Amino acid sequence: MSFQERMIVKNPVFSLGLGIGPVLALSYRFDTAWVTGVLSLLLILLGKGSVRLVKDAFPSAILWYVRITILTFWIALMEIVFEAYLPGLRDSLGIYLPLLAVNTFLLEAIVFGEQGDQNEWYISLLLGLAYLGTIAFVGAFREIVGSGTLTVIMLPGWTLRYVILTKPLQPIRFFILPAGGLILYGYLKAGFRLMVTRSNRRRVEEEP
Numbered sequence: 001m002s003f004q005e006r007m008i009v010k011n012p013v014f015s016l017g018l019g020i021g022p023v024l025a026l027s028y029r030f031d032t033a034w035v036t037g038v039l040s041l042l043l044i045l046l047g048k049g050s051v052r053l054v055k056d057a058f059p060s061a062i063l064w065y066v067r068i069t070i071l072t073f074w075i076a077l078m079e080i081v082f083e084a085y086l087p088g089l090r091d092s093l094g095i096y097l098p099l100l101a102v103n104t105f106l107l108e109a110i111v112f113g114e115q116g117d118q119n120e121w122y123i124s125l126l127l128g129l130a131y132l133g134t135i136a137f138v139g140a141f142r143e144i145v146g147s148g149t150l151t152v153i154m155l156p157g158w159t160l161r162y163v164i165l166t167k168p169l170q171p172i173r174f175f176i177l178p179a180g181g182l183i184l185y186g187y188l189k190a191g192f193r194l195m196v197t198r199s200n201r202r203r204v205e206e207e208p
């Protein structure tokens with residue numbers, strides 16, 4: 001499976017319907033969006049690596065419980081680090097930071113079901129990058145259209161933010177509201193479904 005196929009045909013958000021909560025709640029600003037995507041990618045890789053180290057010590061029947069426990073441990077560690085060094089970003093992520101453990105657990109279940117003959121690390125990396133790319137795109141779109149800015153990073157005492165829309169262009173505040181995010185998600189999901197339909201039709205036409 002290529003990255004393009006994972007991004008369009010089997011997109012975790014728009015095709016599989018996973019991780020919708022963080023996408024809708026945290027994509028009102030670009031920095032919270034891409035940080036959420038990076039944390040999800042790290043959790044997928046850290047969780048997989050940790051499970052590989054301890055899976056022989058547990059029976060396969062309880063391995064999924066071990067997996068969610070390990071993800072919860074990594075989330076708790078991330079919360080401690082964010083609380084100590086990035087309290088502002090921690091407040092922006094809110095309740096959705098601990099909920100990333102559940103989100104990553106579901107993404108890992110998809111990896112387990114799709115593994116087949118492919119390398120599981122490769123599938124996990126593709127899935128994490130696809131989720132990162134998706135939430136970062138939605139976050140950039142919502143902030144640019146809704147606020148007219150693009151916040152790359154916000155640290156204590158320092159913020160990197162670009163002004164994108166200037167007069168006479170005015171931002172549409174509706175897009176940074178939860179309702180705006182939900183409507184945008186609906187349109188993007190319809191667009192992805194259209195692209196998948198056209199891709200499948202093209203593939204059928206090319207077959208001898």
